[in-house]
Structure formats: C-alpha cells, structure tokens
Amino acid sequence: MALWWFMVLVSFFLLGRGEDKECDNFSDVDFHEAFIGTNLYVRLLLYTRANLDCGYELPHHNFTKVPLFHVTRPTTFVIHGYRPTGAPPIWINHITQLLAEQADMNVLVVDWNRGAANFNYFTAVANTRHTAANITAFIHRMTEEGACLDSIHLIGVSLGAHVAGFIGAMLGGRVGRITGLDPAGPMFAGVPPEERLDPTDAQFVDVLHTDMNSFGLRGVNGHIDFYANGGLDQPGCPKTIFAGKSYFVCDHQRSVFLYLCSLNRTCHLTAYPCSSYTDFINGQCMQCEAFYPASCPVLGNANVHRNTTANIQMGYDLSQWRDKLLKLGQTKVYFSTTAEPPYRKTSYIVDTVTWNQYLRWGVVILRLHSGKNVTETRIDHKLLQFEKHTSMRLLAQFDEDLYPVQKISFRIVTGNVIGPRYKIRLLRITITPLDLPERPPMCRYDLIMEENAEVTFKPLLCDESHL
Ligand SMILES: *[C@@H]1O[C@H](CO)[C@@H](O)[C@H](O)[C@H]1NC(C)=O
Ligand SMILES: *[C@@H]1O[C@H](CO)[C@@H](O)[C@H](O)[C@H]1NC(C)=O
Ligand SMILES: *[C@@H]1O[C@H](CO)[C@@H](O)[C@H](O)[C@H]1NC(C)=O
Ligand SMILES: *[C@@H]1O[C@H](CO)[C@@H](O)[C@H](O)[C@H]1NC(C)=O
Ligand SMILES: *[C@@H]1O[C@H](CO)[C@@H](O)[C@H](O)[C@H]1NC(C)=O
Ligand SMILES: *[C@@H]1O[C@H](CO)[C@@H](O)[C@H](O)[C@H]1NC(C)=O
Numbered sequence: 001m002a003l004w005w006f007m008v009l010v011s012f013f014l015l016g017r018g019e020d021k022e023c024d025n026f027s028d029v030d031f032h033e034a035f036i037g038t039n040l041y042v043r044l045l046l047y048t049r050a051n052l053d054c055g056y057e058l059p060h061h062n063f064t065k066v067p068l069f070h071v072t073r074p075t076t077f078v079i080h081g082y083r084p085t086g087a088p089p090i091w092i093n094h095i096t097q098l099l100a101e102q103a104d105m106n107v108l109v110v111d112w113n114r115g116a117a118n119f120n121y122f123t124a125v126a127n128t129r130h131t132a133a134n135i136t137a138f139i140h141r142m143t144e145e146g147a148c149l150d151s152i153h154l155i156g157v158s159l160g161a162h163v164a165g166f167i168g169a170m171l172g173g174r175v176g177r178i179t180g181l182d183p184a185g186p187m188f189a190g191v192p193p194e195e196r197l198d199p200t201d202a203q204f205v206d207v208l209h210t211d212m213n214s215f216g217l218r219g220v221n222g223h224i225d226f227y228a229n230g231g232l233d234q235p236g237c238p239k240t241i242f243a244g245k246s247y248f249v250c251d252h253q254r255s256v257f258l259y260l261c262s263l264n265r266t267c268h269l270t271a272y273p274c275s276s277y278t279d280f281i282n283g284q285c286m287q288c289e290a291f292y293p294a295s296c297p298v299l300g301n302a303n304v305h306r307n308t309t310a311n312i313q314m315g316y317d318l319s320q321w322r323d324k325l326l327k328l329g330q331t332k333v334y335f336s337t338t339a340e341p342p343y344r345k346t347s348y349i350v351d352t353v354t355w356n357q358y359l360r361w362g363v364v365i366l367r368l369h370s371g372k373n374v375t376e377t378r379i380d381h382k383l384l385q386f387e388k389h390t391s392m393r394l395l396a397q398f399d400e401d402l403y404p405v406q407k408i409s410f411r412i413v414t415g416n417v418i419g420p421r422y423k424i425r426l427l428r429i430t431i432t433p434l435d436l437p438e439r440p441p442m443c444r445y446d447l448i449m450e451e452n453a454e455v456t457f458k459p460l461l462c463d464e465s466h467l
Contacts, residue, residue: 023054026109029086029117038086040115040127042134047096047107055096055109060138064145071142074105074151077135077167079112081158081184082124086117089157091256098263099155110135116159125187128159132166139171150203153177157256158215159184161197161207168201169194178202178222182210182255185217197221199330204322208258208299210234211251224331226299228258230277236339258343262299267342269299270435271333280334281381283349283395286434290331291324296435297333338399346401347434350394353427359387360424360451362414364394369409369456370402386412386424396431405431405442411454421450430462 024045029038045055048068056068063069076099080089092109099107115127143149152175156164161180168175180197188196198221199205205222209231212218216231229235237250261267273296274285288296325331337343350366363380375398384392408431412424425448432441442459449455 024057025055026088026092026111027113028088029083029113031085034084034086034117035119037118037120037123038114040112040130042115042131043111044138045096045109045111047100047109049100049104052097052100053093058108060134061141063141069106071106071145071147074103074153075108075142075147076105076153076155077108077110077164079110079131079135079154079156079160079163080116081156081160082121083113083117084119084121086113088113089256091253091260094260095155095256095263098260102263110160110163112163121186124159128163129166132163132170135163136167136170139167139175149174150176153179154202155179155181155259156183156197157181158252161221162188165197165201168197168205173200173202175202177204177206179259180205180207180221181259182208182216182252183221185212185215188217199223204326208255210255210258215248215252216255220330220332222330223325224297224333226271226297227277227332227334228254229336230280230334232277234339235337257341258299258337261341261343267299267344269335269337269344270295271297271299271335273331274334275332277334278381281336281395283393285334286349286395290328294324299335336397344401345397345399346436347395347397349430349432349434350396351428351430351432352392352394353429354386354388354390354392355425355427356387356423358422359385360412360414360422361385362412362451364396365409365411365413365454366396367409367454368398368402368405369407370405373400373402375400375402380413384412395434403439405459407456408442408444408459409454409456410447410449412449412451414451416451421452424449424451431459 026045027043044058046058046069047055050068058066058069064071078095096107096109110131112127112131115131116124118124139152149171154164154167154175156178161183164178164180168178178197178201183197193200196217197205206224207222208226208228209216210228212231234251234254237254238247241247272280272285273290274280279285336345338345361383363378363384365376365378367374367376377396377398379394379396410429427446429444429447430441433439441462443462444457444460447455447457
C-alpha cells in the first residue's frame with residue numbers, strides 16, 4: 001500500500017498533474033436528460049497504480065503520447081450496463097482501484113453513460129453494438145501500437161457483458177478473457193449466441209449469475225458459469241416492491257459485490273460443479289475430481305483460509321486452470337452465500353442411516369452449538385423420506401461458522417401434529433465439514449428420536465469399525 005501511495009505522489013509531481021489537471025470523472029447524467037434520452041458518447045477513463053483514484057480521460061486517437069498509458073501492459077476494460085437514472089455506478093471507483101492493485105496494468109473504464117442512461121431500455125440495448133464497435137476500433141489501434149490481445153481482459157456488467165461479448169466477437173474471439181457479471185436478460189433471452197455473450201467471444205469466458213429470473217440471463221454463457229444461490233434470488237435482498245429501488249437492483253448488483261469481494265481478497269467461496277441448483281442443495285454435487293489436480297473453483301482469494309493454491313479464482317489469476325476448463329467444455333458451478341460480506345456459508349454433508357418400521361416423511365432442522373452460541377439451518381426445500389433401512393445425504397449450510405461444535409441438535413419435523421408420536425431411529429449420523437479438510441467429521445450412532453422432538457447430542461469422533 002505504502003509503495004503505491006508513494007508512486008501516486010511521485011507521479012503527481014513527475015506528470016505535473018494534480019495542480020493543473022483535475023481528475024476526469026465518470027459522466028453524471030441528470031435524471032431529466034436520462035428521461036428525454038441521451039446520444040451515445042463513449043469515453044475511456046484510465047486508472048493505473050500511478051493514478052489509482054484519479055481517472056484520466058484517454059483520447060481515442062493518439063493515446064501513445066499519454067505517459068500514464070503503457071500500451072504493452074495488460075489492459076482490463078470495465079464496461080457498465082444500463083443506467084436508467086443516469087447516475088454513475090456506485091461501485092465504479094472501488095472496482096478500478098481494486099483492479100489496479102492486482103497488477104501493474106491499465107484499467108480502462110468504458111464510460112458509455114451517455115447512451116446507457118435512457119429511460120428507454122431498447123435504446124440502450126441498440127447502443128451496445130455501437131459502443132462495442134467503438135471500443136473494438138480502439139483495441140485495434142492498441143494492437144497497432146504493440147498491445148497483445150492475450151493480455152486484454154473485458155469485464156462487463158449486465159448489458160456491459162454483452163458489449164464485451166460483441167467486442168470479443170469482432171476481434172475474432174482472440175482477447176484473453178471476458179468476465180460477465182450477471183449478463184443482462186431482457187432482449188437477450190433465447191437469442192442465438194452471436195447476439196449475446198458466449199464462449200466463442202474470448203479465449204476464456206467466465207460468468208457469474210445472480211438474477212436470472214429478472215434482469216439477468218438464464219442459461220450458460222461462458223466456459224465456466226458460477227451460479228450464486230442458484231443464480232436467482234440473493235439472500236438479504238428485498239422480496240417486495242415496498243423496498244423501492246433496491247427491490248429491482250439488489251439481486252442483479254450482487255454479482256458486482258461478490259466480484260469486488262473476491263478482488264479485495266475478503267471472500268472465499270467454493271463452487272461445485274453440478275447440473276442444477278436442486279441437485280446441489282440436495283448434496284449430490286460435492287465432488288471436485290473433475291478439476292484434478294486442482295480443486296473446485298473458488299470465487300475469491302484461494303489463500304484466505306488455507307494454502308491450496310490449486311483453486312480457480314474468479315478474481316484474477318486463472319492461468320493454471322484455464323486449460324482444464326477449456327477441455328471440460330462449458331462447466332456450471334454452484335455455491336450458496338449469506339446476505340453480507342464475506343458471504344461465506346459453512347457447509348456440512350450430513351449422512352444418515354435410518355431404521356424404521358414405518359415410512360415417515362419430514363424435513364430436518366439442524367442446530368450446532370458452541371458455548372452459548374447456536375446456529376440453525378432448516379433443510380426444508382423438499383420432503384425427506386425416512387423408512388426401513390435408508391441411507392440419505394443432506395447438505396446443511398449455516399450462516400455462522402461455529403467451531404468447535406460441542407453439541408448438535410437434530411429434529412425431524414413431520415406433518416403429524418395429533419395422535420401418537422412415532423419413533424425414528426437413526427443407526428448412524430455423520431456430519432462432515434465441507435471444504436474444511438482440517439476439521440474432522442463428527443458422528444453419532446444409534447440415535448432414537450421422536451418425530452417433531454429435538455434430540456441434542458455430543459458429536460463423537462467417527463469410528464469406521466462401527467458400521
Ligand atoms: C471529479 O470528482 C471530484 C470528487 O467528486 C471533484 O472534486 C472534481 O472536481 C471532479 N472533476 C471534474 C473534472 O468534474
Ligand atoms: C468512439 O466514440 C468517441 C466519442 O463518442 C469518438 O470520439 C470516437 O471517434 C469514436 N471512435 C470510433 C472509432 O468511432
Ligand atoms: C495523431 O497524430 C498524428 C501524428 O502525430 C497526426 O497526423 C494526426 O492528425 C493525429 N490525429 C488526431 C486525431 O489527433
Ligand atoms: C471488500 O469488498 C466488499 C464488497 O464490496 C466490501 O463489503 C468489503 O468491505 C471490502 N473489504 C475490504 C477490506 O476492503
Ligand atoms: C502453508 O504454506 C507455508 C509456506 O508456503 C508452509 O510452510 C506450510 O506448511 C503450509 N501449510 C499447509 C497446511 O499446507
Ligand atoms: C459466540 O459469538 C460471539 C459473537 O459472534 C463471539 O464473539 C464468541 O467468540 C462466540 N463464542 C463461541 C464459544 O463460539
């Protein structure tokens with residue numbers, strides 16, 4: 001940090017900035033203008049380690065004379081989406097700063113707010129093609145000056161993801177990477193791949209979905225698609241329109257906040273390959289062998305919790321895993337989050353073996369205790385079947401990470417509220433921490449419980465001979 005600040009100061013003096021030139025800011029279009037509509041105008045705002053928080057508007061031509069801009073360095077373009085009210089995106093300064101900190105590179109904000117700020121969404125959609133053509137011409141000039149397409153990364157948010165896709169397509173799919181943050185859905189659902197972001201647009205395309213049921217796009221758009229909480233509704237986002245603006249944007253914007261969290265290295269979210277979110281929450285997709293010798297993809301900093309460098313980062317460094325993913329074809333990976341940063345849930349695989357005389361249907365409520373602290377999860381997205389000799393696997397995800405777990409409470413809730421309570425016998429219950437290999441599995445054997453009544457027990461170390 002200190003070094004960068006020093007560099008910022010030095011550059012102010014060397015370049016004579018600060019004194020005679022103000023920072024160039026993202027266009028702020030007022031509400032009135034957005035209402036009547038704006039004509040497209042594309043600006044490029046440059047941020048580097050030497051000007052982390054003071055944008056410099058790069059000319060579209062003759063940029064070689066700009067001392068801050070080194071065309072041979074890697075370049076990341078940040079492309080925003082639809083701006084119905086014309087206000088600058090609240091995350092723009094944060095993302096430029098975090099990106100510029102990742103590596104010695106050029107971060108270029110594609111400010112097409114004049115063009116995206118329009119009450120009429122369809123006008124903004126039409127402008128995506130023009131913006132893409134404009135940026136493509138700029139990238140052509142960069143390559144004439146010695147830039148390499150391999151080291152160009154386009155990060156597009158919402159409509160910006162499709163802008164990135166169009167740029168990539170016009171450059172023959174040769175740019176190094178495109179990251180799509182919740183690519184826009186309206187007007188892009190069901191269109192052929194040429195008309196939206198798709199894996200042929202870059203050498204490597206990674207996509208994060210958070211709002212597929214309203215502003216986001218359903219389906220698979222990249223070499224790897226991350227689905228946060230199934231890619232639909234995000235925890236902590238309002239469920240009713242009474243919450244005002246945030247009802248509309250919260251799920252969609254979560255993609256950006258998850259990405260920021262991965263860039264600032266405060267998140268560590270492991271995503272599991274699966275064919276659907278239903279299979280994922282049913283505990284059927286906990287295998288990472290497909291990525292061997294790497295482990296499952298991680299959104300965020302692979303090194304926060306432990307030493308595994310063998311993770312795919314949605315953040316920056318993907319080079320080691322890219323070949324694997326390209327071989328695997330289009331891969332869908334799923335993860336669940338909490339409502340707030342660092343968004344991480346603590347997950348356990350719960351394996352039970354029941355032995356009952358009668359068939360019982362129910363849902364499970366699981367609570368973990370550590371000292372006076374308790375955390376609870378309800379596994380109630382489907383009715384579970386407890387009968388004779390049945391093995392069952394559940395995925396239990398908790399908002400808090402309590403450790404060490406001193407007691408576990410288990411309850412099977414059946415619809416049966418009148419009449420006698422039936423007994424349910426668990427021959428074995430094994431609770432294995434997921435994605436935390438240093439924590440041992442916890443077991444308990446021969447547990448007799450009644451339906452709807454909670455049973456609390458101390459976990460034991462698992463004994464393989466007990467089977
Ligand atoms: C850019 O924003 C900063 C901080 O909001 C402000 O001080 C500065 O005057 C703005 N620059 C221009 C050129 O408007
Ligand atoms: C891109 O847009 C800017 C401003 O809208 C314009 O000055 C520039 O000439 C455009 N570039 C191309 C290749 O059209
Ligand atoms: C760019 O620079 C070249 C030579 O320095 C000059 O001929 C040309 O007119 C310039 N173009 C623009 C758009 O300023
Ligand atoms: C990291 O980013 C997240 C998401 O924007 C933010 O909530 C959090 O405060 C940031 N943490 C740090 C240390 O910058
Ligand atoms: C973590 O990395 C450090 C240094 O690279 C190493 O000394 C240590 O043994 C590693 N720990 C584990 C658990 O792998
Ligand atoms: C219980 O939770 C509080 C607040 O989250 C935390 O400070 C404390 O360490 C926790 N205690 C145990 C035993 O986990």
